[in-house]
């Protein structure tokens with residue numbers, strides 16, 4: 001048991017899906033996993049383990065933002081022997097062509113967070129996905145014929161940005177979408193020598209203003225979750 005995850009040693013698989021929303025974690029576990037067992041409910045940040053196509057898989061809510069995700073990712077990687085972490089998140093599309101329901105596969109993450117500037121004493125670390133995991137997911141998305149985009153994402157500390165023009169500038173440099181956790185996930189996976197991938201469904205478009213309601217963000221991302229589970233089950 002760690003401070004924020006109330007599981008015994010061995011309760012958690014070496015593969016963990018990481019939605020921000022703990023109720024999305026519950027939906028994934030109860031919808032897709034066989035024999036799901038809840039291993040933690042500390043602070044209502046729910047975590048479950050079950051099996052998918054014969055492979056043991058866990059799913060753990062992370063909360064919103066890099067400081068929250070970093071707590072759960074650190075404990076999973078440092079204390080529970082987790083080797084593969086995959087964020088299954090929502091994001092805001094920043095390009096005209098990154099539309100609602102499209103999948104965004106993050107190769108890397110820019111951030112306005114100071115976490116890595118402090119960690120690396122001003123050096124500008126480049127948080128990057130695991131290439132083999134990314135390639136497997138993208139191959140699966142192509143085979144399934146799903147709309148997806150592969151490229152850079154923006155992990156912001158501020159959902160409500162005071163300077164949206166900075167986000168617009170990033171869009172001008174080809175950044176696909178904005179969310180709040182990927183930079184920390186990729187950084188911590190690098191620290192612990194684990195594989196990481198961040199896949200996000202576009203829940204709102206910053207270009208058109210369209211948006212999905214909260215209930216869709218909780219239990220509507222069927223294509224992303226199914227494809228992620230197929231990928232990790234086949235990969236390992």
Ligand SMILES: O=P(O)(O)O[C@H]1O[C@H](CO)[C@@H](O)[C@H]1O
Pocket residue numbers: 019020021063064065088089090091159178179180181217
């Ligand atoms: O839907 P999740 O996975 O929480 O991800 C996105 O949604 C939250 C903001 O609404 C942030 O956590 C952002 O990264």
Ligand SMILES: O=c1cc[nH]c(=O)[nH]1
Pocket residue numbers: 090091092093159178179180203204
């Ligand atoms: O962080 C996020 C997540 C979804 N949509 C946004 O606009 N921002």
